[in-house]
Amino acid sequence: MPPAARSLPDLIHSYHSQTGEGVSSLSQSQPLLLVFLRHFGCTFCREAVSELEKLRPQIEACGTRLSFVHLASEERAGKYFAPHHFEDIPRFSDPEGLLYEELGLYRAKWHQYLNPRSIARLFAAWSRGHFLGAPAGDIERMPGVFLIHRAEIVKSYHHKLVSDRPDYLSLAALE
Numbered sequence: 001m002p003p004a005a006r007s008l009p010d011l012i013h014s015y016h017s018q019t020g021e022g023v024s025s026l027s028q029s030q031p032l033l034l035v036f037l038r039h040f041g042c043t044f045c046r047e048a049v050s051e052l053e054k055l056r057p058q059i060e061a062c063g064t065r066l067s068f069v070h071l072a073s074e075e076r077a078g079k080y081f082a083p084h085h086f087e088d089i090p091r092f093s094d095p096e097g098l099l100y101e102e103l104g105l106y107r108a109k110w111h112q113y114l115n116p117r118s119i120a121r122l123f124a125a126w127s128r129g130h131f132l133g134a135p136a137g138d139i140e141r142m143p144g145v146f147l148i149h150r151a152e153i154v155k156s157y158h159h160k161l162v163s164d165r166p167d168y169l170s171l172a173a174l175e
Helices: 010-014 022-030 043-061 072-084 099-101 118-125 166-170
Strands: 033-038 065-070 091-092 144-149 152-158
Touching: 010 022, 022 033, 022 065, 022 144, 033 043, 033 166, 043 065, 043 072, 043 166, 065 072, 072 091, 144 166
Parallel strands: 033 065, 065 091
Antiparallel strands: 033 144, 144 152
């Protein structure tokens, strides 16, 4: 578990994946697409992980490495990502949400998940088999996506609604 650092450089250097690799060191040799999930029971996060499983070859063809930040324990994360064949994908546990907070991924306001657009997207995601599951972590935490290269944020996407669908390929391309 990372120390309770508060500055972004300290946080970037203090987070390590399930295999001990750091965000900073992973981003030195190639860009790192850091996908922040809300919680493992979130319909939209389940949809995003499924989409990223399909996009992985294209993301890697850009020279970018996919990775995830989550709010659960590593044990729970291993079980969650295994069906997607993401055992080799770096994942970072942030149960306190320190990195989320530092990067501006705050807790959702009610209108960010209870709105007509998100409700319509919920039904669409359900129709594709992405149902709600048991939450693990802060269910109100907003998701986001960051492209990190050489320990610097190159691109970012802050969800306005929990149901937003980022253009992962565009975010993964180091321009």
